[in-house]
Amino acid sequence: MSALTSAKQWARGIKRDAVALWIAARDPRVPWYAKATAGAVAAYALSPIDLIPDFIPIVGYLDDLLIVPVGIMLAIKLVPVNLMQEFREEAMRREKPVSRAGLAFMIALWALAALALAWLFWPKPA
Secondary structure, three states, X not given: OOHHHHHHHHHHHHHHHHHHHHHHOOOOOOOHHHHHHHHHHHHHHHOOOOOOXXXXXXXXXHHHHHHHHXXXXXXXXXXXXXHHHHHHHHHHHOOOOOOXXXXXXXXXXHHHHHHHHXXXXXXXXX
């Protein structure tokens, strides 16, 4: 198997697992701590806005290459194995959802960062 084929397969697995965690966050059989983790990770992974925008050289892709996969692996460990397998099968039958909660969170985070920077660098009266 070539490295490109392996990378494509890994990326498909990450996408599937993000949707599976989105499903897990809504299932009553999943423990609350796993739901909270799965919901947060899925909301971020499925959000159309990144914490670090991709147009920033090198650093922009760190969240896609490190933060999301590590968060998904952590959340998967918290969901019971038999349920996770069921959620993965369901995720393969569904379309990828879009996280409005993740979008709202990222917009709020960027707005807070902008306000903090404006407050920090705003000229103070002498």
